Amino acid sequence: MKITYIHHSSFLVELDSVNLLFDYYRGDIPIMDLEKPLIVFASHVHGDHFSKKIFELANSHKRIQYVLSNDIDEKKIPVNCKDKVLFVGAGEYFDGRVFTNKQFFQNIEKKESIIAVETLQSTDEGVAFWIICEGKTIYHAGDLHFWFWRGEAQSWNQEMERRYCKEIDKLNGRHADIAFLVLDPRQGDDFYLGINEFVKRVEIDYIIPMHCWGEYSIIQKMKSHSCADAYKDRIAVIRREGETLEWNS
Template sequence: MRVVHLRHSGVMVTHEEYQLFFDVISDISAYIDFSKKIFIFVSHSHSDHFVKSFIQFKTGKVHYVFSEDVPTDGFKNVLIMKPGDQLKIAGLSINAYASSDLGNAYAVSLAALNVFFAGDLNWWHWENAGTEANRAEEKLFKDIVDTIEVKSFDLAFIPVDPRLGDAYCWTGNYFLERFEVRHFIPIHFGTNFAITEAFQKKHHTRSNIHCIHHLNETIIF
């Protein structure tokens, strides 16, 4: 299995005959392998998660899984999912969960591999938002996480957003408390790679936390 951390929240997972791409906002032409079953997931339409020009391919061999808010014009083989939807296609089982911002989080099972991609499902805590607003954000996040039926993931892609200050790690901490995670891979940090190292150091007793050092970092399992 091969994972490439692309940019911000963009990742690629290659496993056996599958290639999965999530929230691509950079050129993936050097990675895409049309001999495989290709699925491109978009959690929502925000520009730091969706750039149409990088994922629009003319071939019908690519399957797209979009949240309801993502524009579909010009795409073929688009599957629209909303929170609570379940889908089985080409050997994949896909569950869509709510986000605490916009769109979906995805749980994907394939070939005995369980993958969770959070998108913008995050414990948002803004210092200037006020106590009540932040308590509401906490409740929303935890209520959504409580709906996730699968309790063990081989790969979990979880936000560690440096804009949240000391709260950057709360989503990751909570997810690691609630689920068994074989490989935890941070997303949603822009190019602030130091924040991934900080999260890894915070959990220094664990061997399953991966630090991202540069763009297009490849991790082989």
């Protein structure tokens, strides 16, 4: 599995038979095999997770399928892409049989075999994605995170914690090969809370921080935090856009 960090929360995951692009809005997308199926995910409408630029990919990738959170306005979809978009909400489970682009399945006999997706409710907007593809389990949090802010009232933060834990409790006891998790330096000393709560519930082989706003030093800060002693070696280090991470189970 080849993983390329593009920008912010956007990554390209290249598997043997399909490529997955997450939350693209800015940055250089790596050159891809145009004949290889491409699934483009957008977790929600926020400008740092979604851009109409993703629809330009349909001009060169005929075997493309968009999986978009249903908070994204259908009016944003170009006419030539309307038959390639699947809108999803939280709490859904689906596989490739519901994909809308018929060209996507060229030479693929079993539509259900290529991918399975489960969505979770974000604590901000949209959804998070729990994906099984080629026997690998991939989680992309979107903005599902423990958004603890010291400037907010205690009751607000307690409600945020309740909502976050309620949602990730649905994954309790599961295993993920890779998980893209929010690590936001704007949270100050509370930066570690979201990842740490998630790791308490889910066994993760490879933790990939995202949403760092270009402050990659926060990753080393996470690895050095006492809470991460048991899993610090499983946290990927990202230093720049375009960096490639290779992962093999």
